[in-house]
Amino acid sequence: MTTTPVPSLSLPGGVEIPQVGLGVFQVPDDGTQANVEQALELGYRHVDTAAAYYNEAGVGAALRASGLPREDVFVTTKLRNGDQGFEQALRAFDDSRRALGVDQVDLYLIHWPVPGKDLYVETWRAFEKLLAEGAVRAIGVSNFLVEHLDRLVAETDVVPAVNQMEVHPTFQQVEVQQRCRELGIAVEAYSPLGRGGDLDAPAVVAAAVDLGVTPAQVVLRWALQQGRVVIPKSLSAERQASNLDVFSFALSPQQVASIDALEAGVEGRTGADPATASFTQFRD
Structure with missing residues (x-):
């Protein structure tokens, strides 16, 4: 367990989001409870799930089994693409809240913009209703590009608190991050290790050797020093603990710059392109 407290970033409304969380993407529901319980025992206080992961119930079971006060654990879930639209989004949120077994969700995200369906503005108005009612x-x-963010800001009342997006050394989405900063939107990095693909980069390995830490710790620290939230996924207690133990050292400006230089543009992307992604996220 880390001895250094995990700092938080401030979101609108006085909401504090821990800067390191546990992602449960692709964790089977029957293994999610044990995975999340393990993380909570190690000191995690932030768990990120989604309706599309089909493991919200496992997250909820872990919350109850942990014995921790509900307010001590920050819980994020996301709306499935196929549930976009005003009324459908409200119904889907209720399904997620029941699966999690919570009265209030800390952070609720539109998972993808799905611009081809042109429902994300309507969906956002449902999110604004949930916020006004205190349900979230x-x-x-999540995965919103500059044009999607700008349209939301122009056509609705509430600026998104967070944009959860793929960000790691070889795929930094610099323009999107810059627009988020301009709008006061916190950037939350998923796949922060590039699904492991960025850990062998010479700049990362060199920093790890110099600091006496792991390459994964170097990459997570790089993200944290630049003000992002990170949600690495791991089933291993050892790696979960290591991913949380990233506050007792710091990268030098030169080390940060050398990792910044790994940017490869779209060649570094490991996930789908938000400009064209249109999958429903329903199981077949």
């Missing part, structure tokens, strides 16, 4: 503490988006 903060609302945000």
Whole structure:
């Protein structure tokens, strides 16, 4: 267990989001409870799930089994693409809240913009309703590009608190991050290790050797020093603990710059392109 407290970033409305969380993407529901319980025992206080992961019930079971006060664990879930639209989004949120077994969700995200369906503005208005009613503490988006963010800001009332997006050394989405900063939107990095693909980069390995830490710790620290939230996924207790133990050292400006230089543009992307992604996220 880390001895250094995990700092938080401030979101609108006085909401504090721990800067390191546990992602449960692709964790089977029957293994999610044990995985999340393990993380909570190690000191994690932030768990990120989604309706599309089909493991919200496992997250909820872990919350109850942990014995921790509900307010001590920050819980994020996301709306499935196929549930976009005003009324459908409200129904889907109720399904997620029941699966999690919570009265209030800390952060609710539109998982993808799905611009081809042109429903994300209508969906966002449902999110604004949930926020106004107190069903959620903060609302945000995931995988939104500059044009999607700008349209939301122009056509709705509430600026997203968070944009959860793929960010790692070889795929930094610099323009999207810059627009988020301009709008006051926190950037939350998923796949922060590039699905492991960035850990062998010479700049990362050199920094790890110099600091006496692991390459994964170097990459996570790089993201944290630049003000992002990170949600690495791991089933291993050892790696979960290591991913949380990233606050007792710091990268030098030169080390940060050398990792920044790994940017490869779209060649570094490991996930789908938000400009064209249109999958429903329903199981077949």
